[in-house]
Amino acid sequence: MSATLQTLLALHDTALPAIGAPGQEWLSYGGLRALGTEVRAQLRRAGVGVNDRVAIVLPNGPEMATAFVTIAQAAVTAPLNPAYRLEEYEFYLSDLKAKALVVGQGDDNPAVEAARKIGMTILRLHADTAGPAGTFELTAEGPTVETAGDAMPDADSTALILHTSGTTSRPKIVPLLQSNLVASAQNIRDSLALSQTDRCMNVMPLFHIHGLVAAVSASLAAGGSVWCAPGFDALKFFGWMKQATPTWYSAVPTMHQAILTRAARNADVIAETPLRFLRSSSASLPAQVMVALAETFDAPVIEAYGMTEATHQMTSNPLVRGTQVPGSVGIAAGPMVQIAHEVENALLDGTGEVVISGANVTLGYESNPEANEKNFFDVDGTRWFRTGDQGAIDAGGFLHLTGRLKEIINRGGEKISPLEVDGVLLDHPAIAQVVTFAIPHPKLGEEVAAAVVLRDGQDATDQEIRTFAATRIADFKVPRKVIILDEIPKGATGKMQRIGLAEKLGLAPAE
Known part of the structure; x- marks a missing residue:
């Protein structure tokens, strides 16, 4: 049987709960499979075939989860951020060559305007909020078009297509096959020992690979259930946790840090709803935060390492309590992981890409031979992908990242890892969050800077923070500028972004 999302879902008992949400009954695996059949028929009537691309612009929640899962069984899904502006939608929808756009029944957002300009089919999602979570129907806006053929995707069909998060260059298109999606979901299921008794409370954006694969797809690969929160809200997190009774959740470090700030006043919920583990990915989890989470929830904290081109997960810390290594993203958890020369197409021991x-x-x-030439290479018949991250694998097989190659600060030829400086500054008792980044320097090229958020009720000056750092790291690594903020600017998925931060804070000219 070929590895597709449909064959994955067919493995589980129809009566098991699959998708949940606040105030709604559970959608079972049988109900999810039936919904998939109905959605495929609705797409075909709207002229959407197996290789056509369907952009999905929906808020977080059960319908976004089921729209992804069901549409991916019939066509190519292309989830997009609901916060984009008109110009962004015009670019992404055109670049993806999307045939149809799925939006909510009453939505009149910029995505709809962009789709109409391009001449795309608009599919309205009518949610059945009185029925099981995630139940919906799709209807095409406007005149009926010719019905598409009812071919089914196979393992080599594209299931999901996403853009990389470009910083200074044009975002690249990443097509992910049904086989890629199934392999990654199974890798995560296996590394976390997920079973049908597990329930994930999803707080990650479902236009992002982390939420789509780690929370939704891996849970469904295990026969487990996913309770879909309507986004992330630290003020509501523990109320949702009490209602959902999850065994785990996955989030980015900034979300974990926000949860920690409200944990003490919700100790009763934590005690009543014991988690089997917590998972962190999509950005480096400071060792101090990992330790605090483990102590607060009395559960192992599993830091994993993922990216879009790997259909999310590449490495993961072991599950057995006490075997996690703070500061490491774990051991290979699915794909083979090695270190390569940063320029030459050769594997090596030590620090590298x-x-x-x-x-x-x-x-x-897709349609980018230059990027493929730069990012892929063969060694003895094995095709390797360059992640753009620098790191080293220790004797125990644990991968330690030193940062994105393009984020490494080059101070007059001295290379500085922002992650190392982050880790030092987070030991300061007054600092809650930190992101180290480069600022321009007229002679050295780049200089070290850090943006910090202080803990509630704590005080520290920029000079005190620099003095603290100077006792722990070499002088050339000490931030020459420390900016104290109420909040550090974040990207759409909640990650703090080093590249471009100098410009955002007015410390460098905008490009």
């Missing part, structure tokens, strides 16, 4: 190879790795960027 992290490279991966495996069934969950994309075959290549």
Whole structure:
């Protein structure tokens, strides 16, 4: 049987709960499979075939989860951020060559305007809020078009297509096959020992690979259930936790830090709803935060390492309590993971660029031979993908990242890892969050800077923080500028972004 999302879902008992949400009854696996059949018929009537691309612009919640799962069984899904502006939608929808756009029944957002300009089919999602969570119907706006053929996707069909998060260059298109999606979901299921008794409370954005694969797809690969929160809200997190009774959740570090700030006043909920583990991915989890989470929830904290081109997960810390290594993103958890020379196409021991190879790795960027030439290479018949991250693998097989290659600060030839400086500054008792980044320097090229958020009720000056750092790291690594903020600017998925931060804070000219 070929590895597709449909065959994955067919493995589980129809009566098991699959998708949940606040105030709604559970959608079972049988109900989810039936919904998939109905959605495929609705797409075909709207002229959407197996290889057509369907952009999905919906808020977080059960309908976004089921729209992804069901549409991916019939066509190519392309989830997009609901916060984009008109110009962004015009770019992404055109670049993706999307045939149809799925939006809510009453939505009149910029995505709809962009789709109409391009001449796309608009599919309205009518949610059945009185029925099981995630139940919906799709209807095409406007005149009926010719019905599409009812071919089914196979393992080599594209299931999901996403853009990389470009910083200074044009975002690249990453097509992920049905086989990539299934392999990654199974890798995560296996590394976390997920079973049908597990329930994930999803707080990650479902236009992002982390939420789509780690929370939704891996849970469904295990026969487990996903309770879909309407986004992330630290003020509501523990109320949702009490209602959902999850065994785990996955989030980015900034979300974990926000949860920690409200944990003490919700100790009763934590005690009544014991988690089997917590998972962190999509950005480096400071060792101090990992330790605080483990102590607060009395559960192991599993830091994993993922990216879009790997259909999310590449490495993961072990599950057995006490075997996690704070500051490491764990051991290979699916694909092969090695270190390569940063310029030459050769593997090496020591510090270098992290490279991966495996069934969950994309075959290549779409219509971008230059990027493929730069990012993929062969060694003895094995095709390796360059992640753009620098790191080293220790004797125990644990990968330690030193940062994105393009984020490493080059101070007059001295290379500085922002992650190392982050870790030092987070030991300061007054600092809650920190992101170290480069600022321009007229002679050295780049200089070290850090943006910090102080803990509630704590005080520290920029000079005190610099003095603290100077006792722990070499002088050339000490931030020459420390900016104290109420909040550090974050990207759409909640990650703090080093590249571009100098410009955002007015410390460098905008490009």
